[in-house]
Amino acid sequence: MSRIELKCDLLVIxxxxxxxxxxxxxxxxxxxxxxxxxxxTLSFTSGLMDVLAVHPIEEKRLWKxxxxxxxxxxxxxxxxxxxxxxxxxxxxxxxxxxxxLKSADVPYANYQNKNVNIITPIGTxxxxxxxxxxxxxxxxxxxxxxxxxxxxxxxxxxxxxLQIKETLKDKWQNLxxxxxxxxxxxxxxxxxxxxxxxxxxxxxxxxxxEISPHIKDAEILGIPAIxxxxxxxxxxxxxxxxxxxxxxxxxxxxxxxxxxxxxxxFEDKLQDIGVQSFYSQEVIQVFHKDDFVFDVTGAASMFxxxxxxxxxxxxxxFGGGLSADREKITETIFNLEIYGPxxxxxxxxxxxxxxxxxxxxNCGIETDEYFHPIDKSGKVIFNNLYAVGSILAHNxxxxxxxxxxxxxATAYSAVNAFLNxxx
Amino acid sequence: xxNLETQVLxxxxxxxxxxxxxxxxxxxxxxxxxxxxxxxxxxxxANHGLLHSGSRYVASDAEAAIExxxxxxxxxxxxxxxxxxxxxxxxxxxxxxxxxxxxxxSMCQKxxxxxxxxxxxxxxxxxxxxxxxxxxxxxxxxxxxDPFMLSLENMAQAVSLGSSYMRxxxxxxxxxxxxxxxxxxxxxxxxxxxxxxxxxxxxxxxGAWAGExxxxxxxxxxxxxxxxxxxxxxxxLTKRVINRLRKASDxxxxxxxxxxxxxxxxxIRINTxxxxxxxxxxxxxxxxxxxxxxxILETTRYIRAYAGVRPLISLGAKKxxxxxxxxxxxxxxxxxxxxxxxxxxxxxxxxxxxxxxxxTADLVCRHLGISATCKTREEPLPSTTHGKWTEPAMxxxxxxxxxxxxxxxxxxxxxxxxxAVDSLIESAKQSGDPALKVLGLRSRIGKxxxxxxxxxxxIAAYMYDKGELNLDSGISDIKFFLNERWRGERPLQWGTPIxxxxxxxxxxxxxxxxxx
Ligand SMILES: Cc1cc2nc3c(=O)[nH]c(=O)nc-3n(C[C@H](O)[C@H](O)[C@H](O)COP(=O)(O)OP(=O)(O)OC[C@H]3O[C@@H](n4cnc5c(N)ncnc54)[C@H](O)[C@@H]3O)c2cc1C
Ligand SMILES: Cc1cc2nc3c(=O)[nH]c(=O)nc-3n(C[C@H](O)[C@H](O)[C@H](O)COP(=O)(O)OP(=O)(O)OC[C@H]3O[C@@H](n4cnc5c(N)ncnc54)[C@H](O)[C@@H]3O)c2cc1C
Numbered sequence: 011m012s013r014i015e016l017k018c019d020l021l022v023i024x025x026x027x028x029x030x031x032x033x034x035x036x037x038x039x040x041x042x043x044x045x046x047x048x049x050x051t052l053s054f055t056s057g058l059m060d061v062l063a064v065h066p067i068e069e070k071r072l073w074k075x076x077x078x079x080x081x082x083x084x085x086x087x088x089x090x091x092x093x094x095x096x097x098x099x100x101x102x103x104x105x106x107x108x109x110x111l112k113s114a115d116v117p118y119a120n121y122q123n124k125n126v127n128i129i130t131p132i133g134t135x136x137x138x139x140x141x142x143x144x145x146x147x148x149x150x151x152x153x154x155x156x157x158x159x160x161x162x163x164x165x166x167x168x169x170x171x172l173q174i175k176e177t178l179k180d181k182w183q184n185l186x187x188x189x190x191x192x193x194x195x196x197x198x199x200x201x202x203x204x205x206x207x208x209x210x211x212x213x214x215x216x217x218x219x220e221i222s223p224h225i226k227d228a229e230i231l232g233i234p235a236i237x238x239x240x241x242x243x244x245x246x247x248x249x250x251x252x253x254x255x256x257x258x259x260x261x262x263x264x265x266x267x268x269x270x271x272x273x274x275x276f277e278d279k280l281q282d283i284g285v286q287s288f289y290s291q292e293v294i295q296v297f298h299k300d301d302f303v304f305d306v307t308g309a310a311s312m313f314x315x316x317x318x319x320x321x322x323x324x325x326x327x328f329g330g331g332l333s334a335d336r337e338k339i340t341e342t343i344f345n346l347e348i349y350g351p352x353x354x355x356x357x358x359x360x361x362x363x364x365x366x367x368x369x370x371x372n373c374g375i376e377t378d379e380y381f382h383p384i385d386k387s388g389k390v391i392f393n394n395l396y397a398v399g400s401i402l403a404h405n406x407x408x409x410x411x412x413x414x415x416x417x418x419a420t421a422y423s424a425v426n427a428f429l430n431x432x433x
Numbered sequence: 434x435x436n437l438e439t440q441v442l443x444x445x446x447x448x449x450x451x452x453x454x455x456x457x458x459x460x461x462x463x464x465x466x467x468x469x470x471x472x473x474x475x476x477x478x479a480n481h482g483l484l485h486s487g488s489r490y491v492a493s494d495a496e497a498a499i500e501x502x503x504x505x506x507x508x509x510x511x512x513x514x515x516x517x518x519x520x521x522x523x524x525x526x527x528x529x530x531x532x533x534x535x536x537x538x539s540m541c542q543k544x545x546x547x548x549x550x551x552x553x554x555x556x557x558x559x560x561x562x563x564x565x566x567x568x569x570x571x572x573x574x575x576x577x578x579d580p581f582m583l584s585l586e587n588m589a590q591a592v593s594l595g596s597s598y599m600r601x602x603x604x605x606x607x608x609x610x611x612x613x614x615x616x617x618x619x620x621x622x623x624x625x626x627x628x629x630x631x632x633x634x635x636x637x638x639x640g641a642w643a644g645e646x647x648x649x650x651x652x653x654x655x656x657x658x659x660x661x662x663x664x665x666x667x668x669x670l671t672k673r674v675i676n677r678l679r680k681a682s683d684x685x686x687x688x689x690x691x692x693x694x695x696x697x698x699x700x701i702r703i704n705t706x707x708x709x710x711x712x713x714x715x716x717x718x719x720x721x722x723x724x725x726x727x728x729i730l731e732t733t734r735y736i737r738a739y740a741g742v743r744p745l746i747s748l749g750a751k752k753x754x755x756x757x758x759x760x761x762x763x764x765x766x767x768x769x770x771x772x773x774x775x776x777x778x779x780x781x782x783x784x785x786x787x788x789x790x791x792x793t794a795d796l797v798c799r800h801l802g803i804s805a806t807c808k809t810r811e812e813p814l815p816s817t818t819h820g821k822w823t824e825p826a827m828x829x830x831x832x833x834x835x836x837x838x839x840x841x842x843x844x845x846x847x848x849x850x851x852x853a854v855d856s857l858i859e860s861a862k863q864s865g866d867p868a869l870k871v872l873g874l875r876s877r878i879g880k881x882x883x884x885x886x887x888x889x890x891x892i893a894a895y896m897y898d899k900g901e902l903n904l905d906s907g908i909s910d911i912k913f914f915l916n917e918r919w920r921g922e923r924p925l926q927w928g929t930p931i932x933x934x935x936x937x938x939x940x941x942x943x944x945x946x947x948x949x
Contacts, residue, residue, distance in 0.1 A: 070949055130944065132907065133907075136945065170894035176903050176904050263891075264940065327935045360923065362916050
């Protein structure tokens with residue numbers, strides 16, 4: 011059967027943060043890029059961008075300065091992806107990413123070059139680095155313990171302002187709460203739909219009127235992250251104007267609007283800068299390995315892609331880059347060597363929240379300094395294949411708080427390595 | 434320290450303890466039941482849920498087999514809402530002991546147990562998942578029973594007749610004076626609060642912990658512990674209970690329970706009761722062994738594993754594996770040991786819980802000098818709201834009937850709505866503060882594919898809104914609840930469950946940083 015064959019220089023497999031970042035960096039460097047992504051993992055993310063906040067994880071040691079933390083980490087865990095990138099690389103990678111997101115009206119910022127504490131919907135504090143600008147006001151308000159009102163919405167489940175207030179009681183006494191019926195509705199509320207509704211000025215006016223009487227002495231308002239999707243900045247500034255106080259967003263349990271904003275920004279704007287992207291398509295097998303040739307399939311299509319290089323950013327079990335049966339863990343496209351031939355009985359700790367983390371989170375692909383996957387003997391498998399993001403070994407991002415940072419930094423390094431090799 | 438007085442104090446809230454509470458209450462005797470954790474925290478909440486026809490025991494223990502048959506018949510008649518009367522098939526596969534197979538019908542007949550031979554083709558028609566290598570099959574009277582509903586309903590009726598239930602109340606000390614227990618000291622495991630209970634009679638129904646309990650009164654009961662693990666499949670695999678037709682052994686029973694099936698078990702000697710959990714090795718062993726009888730066990734998806742402990746009373750040293758140590762029950766009157774008002778009931782089976790309760794209550798009455806006869810042989814077990822939420826299809830049914838847009842689902846996997854959570858909270862509050870684990874025990878919360886990752890957060894938020902949680906108690910509550918669930922998920926981490934647990938970890942640790 012003859013099928014369409016597309017050609018490119020670089021194929022990015024994956025549409026999580028690592029794949030998106032890799033596609034962005036490649037397009038910015040003029041590389042002819044195709045991106046394939048099977049599922050949408052971005053709208054599951056919180057929208058926060060960690061660099062590194064905890065190390066060593068067994069001591070739960072928290073760092074205010076992520077760059078110092080990385081220095082120590084490099085000494086302690088030689089296999090960690092950060093040990094293959096310089097601080098300068100990480101900074102440049104984020105600078106390029108943040109500039110792109112700003113152009114897509116999803117502004118990100120960081121606070122005094124330090125890790126910040128973001129209030130979560132259960133009232134815990136999440137240490138992270140780059141945050142949506144809409145969350146930054148909350149960071150300083152918490153530090154200064156300003157009089158604050160936090161609202162939630164009737165029937166928006168998994169978000170209770172009272173829970174946040176109660177849980178934070180010894181850290182922030184000046185909190186008050188109120189529950190609002192969103193646009194008078196008593197039906198179940200969904201964050202994404204609410205966010206689109208608020209892009210209509212009359213809805214935003216109405217919401218402001220509901221909230222206003224509760225403001226009283228509050229100098230700042232905390233609200234679930236529902237302030238618009240594509241027109242987010244203007245929704246936020248308009249609400250601040252209507253209420254006469256600063257407003258900050260609190261991320262919600264998934265699917266989260268800040269994650270959806272990232273997804274939309276990438277999906278819309280990567281096309282504009284020349285990435286040919288196919289979402290809801292899956293790479294099912296690879297044939298040739300010199301110039302790689304892949305079979306790709308989706309709901310209504312089947313085609314081939316011929317490419318000079320590949321960036322593998324397929325994530326872990328949730329993303330689909332790894333799969334596990336009772337005996338072993340497999341990389342799903344190339345059947346690459348996986349670090350972590352441990353037995354299943356030691357994959358996981360008995361305590362789900364064990365400070366040292368689960369062994370399995372350290373399994374993954376090992377690479378050389380250019381992010382070429384290597385085999386057991388340390389030999390590069392294909393010199394035109396790169397692996398980036400959470401599929402990499404020795405990187406327990408959930409405990410270290412380094413998920414996005416590792417994804418973005420490794421994507422940046424791999425794209426540059428590909429460029430240098432090609433040229 | 435608070436003082437309480439009662440006629441009878443029962444220690445242990447499993448099927449036996451709650452059964453005794455009901456039996457006594459029906460005889461007009463009031464009691465307090467103290468449970469260190471919650472209803473069915475022990476073996477009664479960690480078993481196969483098989484209402485034995487007796488067929489399994491015809492070779493090893495004819496007496497137990499007959500007891501099972503008789504009690505099974507009584508329960509099917511009096512507590513039908515707790516039972517799914519599925520019937521059973523005993524099936525042998527090639528390689529199984531031919532002599533056992535040929536002796537089986539006559540052994541059953543001797544115990545008055547029905548076992549109807551069917552040909553292999555018919556067996557495969559009735560239960561298509563049976564192995565191609567099936568060589569013999571019999572139809573039996575086995576059934577499936579919901580142990581949670583059973584214990585909750587027993588306790589509910591006792592409470593309605595004036596008895597009371599104390600959750601998180603652990604017995605830690607007996608004050609013995611003149612050969613009698615003067616009072617029992619209980620400690621609340623949540624608050625540390627202590628209570629003295631002055632009771633005329635004390636019944637030790639602490640299951641595997643009965644030995645520990647007796648030790649507090651300086652009485653020694655020679656016990657050994659045998660751990661058994663089980664796995665739950667995501668889908669129900671058969672209509673009937675399937676038993677391997679061979680001498681009772683490991684990994685040879687498959688019991689349907691509502692929308693799922695439960696497969697097991699193992700038999701592992703353990704020395705302490707501290708850490709009872711299923712291991713990866715047990716799960717792997719059971720799957721490969723069980724697949725000989727039902728091959729689909731090799732590939733089907735599992736959602737949870739759990740483990741319970743069988744208390745085995747070593748009355749004299751018998752050789753062989755733990756299955757040959759008596760699984761019959763023992764009722765001990767400690768008058769013999771110089772403690773006049775202290776009785777221990779342990780061992781036995783879920784199937785025979787009613788009989789165990791009857792015999793115990795008879796002895797209590799004799800001690801109290803009361804002549805009142807047992808009513809549980811004739812009186813149906815009432816169906817109340819306390820037990821109803823444990824039924825898999827119950828909450829969706831109620832929710833669909835009401836069709837109120839306002840009554841949103843807090844748990845989407847098992848369709849548990851705000852109003853269902855409201856009534857669970859009310860029910861739980863009768864015996865202490867509600868917590869996620871307490872609600873989970875009384876319903877299907879956390880038992881669906883998300884394994885609690887989402888519903889724990891939503892229900893905790895809802896409980897704060899209702900004022901049922903305060904300060905940061907919700908955080909420890911969520912962690913505790915998820916860790917409880919995790920014990921049962923850990924040995925099953927491959928395929929889809931590993932994806933689910935990765936999402937759970939991304940949310941709870943990656944994002945919420947709840948572990949910090
Ligand atoms: C619940 C949650 C909370 C999070 N919170 C934070 C946070 O607070 N801070 C932070 O920094 N990060 C957070 N993250 C993000 C996390 O850092 C990233 O998920 C992580 O870095 C992994 O990114 P990735 O791109 O490597 O993998 P993934 O996001 O898993 O993406 C893998 C991609 O590969 C695709 N794919 C796989 N196989 C194929 C195939 N055969 N063909 C085509 N496509 C394929 C998948 O469809 C998917 O798009 C969170 C993530 C989740 C899920
Ligand atoms: C793996 C396995 C599978 C089984 N399958 C079946 C089956 O399919 N069919 C069947 O009929 N039987 C089965 N059984 C047997 C059956 O489960 C038990 O016989 C029965 O549940 C025992 O009930 P119980 O109330 O005596 O003990 P338990 O249910 O163990 O109750 C004892 C209670 O005492 C409490 N307690 C302990 N110490 C204290 C203290 N100090 N203070 C207060 N409370 C205390 C415990 O928390 C516990 O809740 C199985 C058993 C196991 C282990």
